[in-house]
Amino acid sequence: MTDAPDPAVRERLRALPAVDQLAAAVTGPAATPVEATAAARAVLDARRDELLAGADGPEPDLVARARAHLRPSLRRVLNGTGVVIHTNLGRAPLAGAAADAVADAAHGYMNLELDLATGRRGARDAHVAQLLVELTGAQDAMVVNNGAAATLLAAAALAGPGRSIVVSRGQLVEIGGGFRVPDVVAQAGAQLVEVGTTNRTRAADFRAALDAGADVVLRVHQSNFRTVGFVEDVPIAELTALGAPVIDDLGSGVLAGGLDDVLADEPPVRTSVAAGAALVCFSGDKLLGGPQAGILVGTREAITTCRRHPLARALRVGRLPLAALAATLALYRDPERARADIPVLAMLTAAPDALLARARQLAGATGGDVVDAVARAGGGALPLLELHGPAVAVGPDGAGAHDLAARLRAHDPPLLARITDGRVTVDPRTLHGDGELEQAAAAISAALSGS
Structure with a gap:
């Protein structure tokens, strides 16, 4: 039997407005009466639960809560962190041409799997395969829904049950979300063969494993960390010369040329293709600067094997990211x-x-101070790259900085910043879109004034 609430709690429960009363205050241009009623009911239920659980303090603004309840959870934010490829913020923002392509694809039907010349069913990969072939020098290409899926499909298609994949111990890495290379190999149904040591692996180590019956070589780029000092690994050209199919998981994937001062530590896709890798895997939403997607390029035979694997349908990419990727x-x-x-x-x-x-x-615009800062590439890429440049420190230092950062996140649109040396710091490098600098200034001014 549940204990009855004490008199003070009962009084606060009785003071709550009726559903229709709260809904009437919420109804307006942004909410129909039906939507407002649903929000009012949800907010009042939540508030009753809070009071019964012993919530103390002043009464909250239930109208504001109801309006917030109707606001979409997925929202545009301003990135003032200086982290360019911010995973928590959706990684790469799209180019204008890509955003326009998504909008065009979303507003109607499209020939996603239709060959307009013949009127017959076509392949969705055809919309990007030729572009990828042109840009990378590969024989063929396909796209799945993210980078992890590309590696999984490659391992399952070229190896799978009854076959084995040989990997350097120095490349048995874990990326974000606990995604580990040994787990990928296991999910592919293949046997993992470890060679070398954490810091040194030679071509002879791979050769010995292949001579002992291993089937496929997997090379994994150290995307989010680096090993330095007494180290040795095997270049892609030496791996492909061993004669076994090689899967090269590059992580970010670099297509852009002429950026050696920034991207020198990331292996270009073209280099792996030219070296003869059977499959090269990389993400679409990291250094490529496109939508979430997993890209596989390589030999015609290897790509065909991937297309025919049952996982290919489960991992296929949708029309909106495909449109963005093509653009x-x-x-x-x-x-x-x-x-x-x-x-x-x-x-x-x-x-x-x-x-x-x-x-x-x-x-x-905000009364802040220009300070020296270091921005980062983010997204599990270029972990040693430091992008030195100016940032703006605003507001108080110490504990007040955390309160200010919270108020910035509560603004519409939210502004994400970082706290450096006890102050909220906003980096203009990642306030890149049209009007974002002005929106950030407005958010800071509102947060500082308490409005």
């Missing part, structure tokens, strides 16, 4: 245009003078 890849036909139009590349290579001008503009 992003098309930009790479002109490298200069790609560097200018793809936000990730533009942010990574932003000119110091332009960043300083933006920082001074933001500081002038």
Whole structure:
């Protein structure tokens, strides 16, 4: 038997407004009466649970809560963190051409799996395969729903039950979300063969494993960390010379040329293809600067094997990311245009003078101070890269900085910042979109004034 609430709690429960009363206060241009009623009911139920659980303090604004309940959970945010490929914020923002392609694909039907010339069913990969072949030099290509799926499909298709995959111990890595290479091999149904040591693996180690019956070689790029010092690994050309099919998991995937000052630590896709890797796997939403997607390029035989595998249908990509990917890849036909139009590349290579001008503009609008900062590539790429540039420190230091950061997150649109040396710091490098600097200034001013 549940104990009855004490008199003070009963009084607070009785003071709650009726559903229709709260709904009437919420109904307006942003909410129909039906929507407002549903929100009011949900908010009142939650508030009753809080009171029965012993909630103390002043009464909350239930109208504000109901309006917040109706607001979409997935929202546009302003990235002032200086982390360019921010996984928690959706990784790479799309180029304008890619965003337009998504909108066009969303507003009607499209020939996703239709050959318009013959009127027969076609392959969805056809919309990007030729572009990928052109840009990477591969014989064929296909796309799945994310980078992890690309590696899983590659391992399952080229190895699978009854076969084995040989990997260097120095490459048995874990990426975000607990995704581990040994688990990928296990899910593919293959046997894992470990060779070498954590810091040194030689071609002879792979040769011995292949001579003992291993079937496929998997190379995994150290995307989110680096091993330095007394280390040795095997270049892709030496691995492919061993004669077994090689899967090269590059993680981010670099297509852009002429950015050696920024991307020198990331292996280009073309290099792996030219070396003869059977399959090269990489993500669409990291350094490529496109939508979430897993891309496989390689030999015609290996890609055909992947297409025919049962996992291919389970992992296939949808029409909206496919449209965005096609538009992003098309930009790479002109490298200069790609560097200018793809936000990730533009942010990574932003000119110091332009960043300083933006920082001074933001500081002038908010009363902040221009300070030195270090931005990061993020997204499990280029872990050693430090992008030095200006940022703007605003508001109080110490405990007050955390309160200010919370108020910035509560703004519409939310502004994400970081706390450095006890102050909220906003980096203009990642406030890249049209009007974002002005929106960030408005958010800071509102948060500082308490409005």
